[in-house]
Amino acid sequence: MTDSRDHAGADLPPPEAPGGPAVSVVVPARDDAVHLARCLRLLAAQTRPPDEIVVVDNASSDGTADVARAAGARVVFEPVRGIPPAAATGYDAARGDVVVRCDADSVPGPDWIARLLAALGSRPGVVAVAGPGCFRGLPPGLDRLLSALYIGLYVLTTAAALAHPPLFGTNMAMRRSWWLEVRDRVHRHDPELHDDLDLSFRLAPGHSILFRPGLSVGMSPRALRGGRPAVRRLRRAFRTIRLNWADERPWERWQARLGHRLRGGLP
Template sequence: MRISVVIPARNEEKFIVGCLQALKRQTLPPDEIIVVDNGSTDQTAALVMDTGVKLVRCPTPGVAVARQAGLEAATGDWVATTDADSRPVAGWLEALRPHMESCIALYGPLRMFGLPAWQEGLTELGYGVFLKMMMLLGRPNLAAANMAFHRQTALELGGYPVVEAAEDVILGSRLKAQGRVCYVRDALVLTSARRVKGGWTKFFLQQLKNLSGNPSGYFEPR
């Protein structure tokens, strides 16, 4: 079973090399790594090309559009996604792989880096509690920083909706309607603390929107 890893990137020269290095350290190497350059004006594209990783150009702004471009360019049976400012641990894909035979989509824990050690630990703990709550509500929260899914099924569903900051959660919900979705505890991804640069209150409000089942005010068409 072939696995493609897709990363959208816009002006990510600070983080993209660290992300790609983490992917190249995987104990189960991906069959394909795709970076979607979403109209960067810095050195992002040049840094990616220097690594020999496949670069897809997507000048239309928006992370949802960029993720869709990566999905359509991927050739693997499965697509695993992360973000340019994230660093999957070395055993990430190896932890996900055994579940690909019985599930249609997978997701795992996140821990922020770039914070004091005790805060980093709390972010993983807090996010784990949030994920457990979502599971109990029957709405697993599949975040694109740590998510994998069967590529053909996602394409048949139309892929990512053009809804910023909610496209991953909505695709995850659509995939759940098609088959089994599993949480993989050992598939840890480290992600940068810039997610809380606007303050913890703003960050938690976004999580509450996800918890409500209507992230970013989006409603599925009937």
């Protein structure tokens, strides 16, 4: 078991996979020991188990790191608080061919990893795949309605800004080779960004992100909190878009991708 202050794990050998690509699951977490324990139990029960689980302890003050170690996860430490630095540290530490990402409060079904892998390998040029989240703990019917509205609004607005589908950090997988290609161009040191949206902006013409509506995973309704948390989420979204549009405007992104397709490029 590695020490909780291991930052990258680059000196460790890659995990051994029984067949097919090796899979690393990255779980950024801060002060979320109870939810993390459930998530790790569900990851251990996958029909296609991960070859390693990397929990990023984002300067927690509770037993998050202890819970992760007890479940057999490798713990890395990220002292800068915020999802962007924590997620990037986890991706750097991952050693598998495929990096799967979820949150500490995610509730993955038993075939979650298997379905992500199938989607990732479904067509040429796919470097990442994502699916929606479904809020748990709400009254029946209301959970599906609010989930559809929340995710639908996110996908529609961000796809227009990106010129392609977005990633969703609660439920995604990407090729490690792509992360190594773009890792120096993400805004990993800015905690006031949406890291999944920022990473989505790194997609170049010729590559694709798949968003599969049927590939759902359970998640906490904490994202529905109003007041200051809601204002902060919106502010982060606008900041993420504004920073990335400074490099490439939306019409330039659409032009580049449509032009690539018209020239016969894939996807």
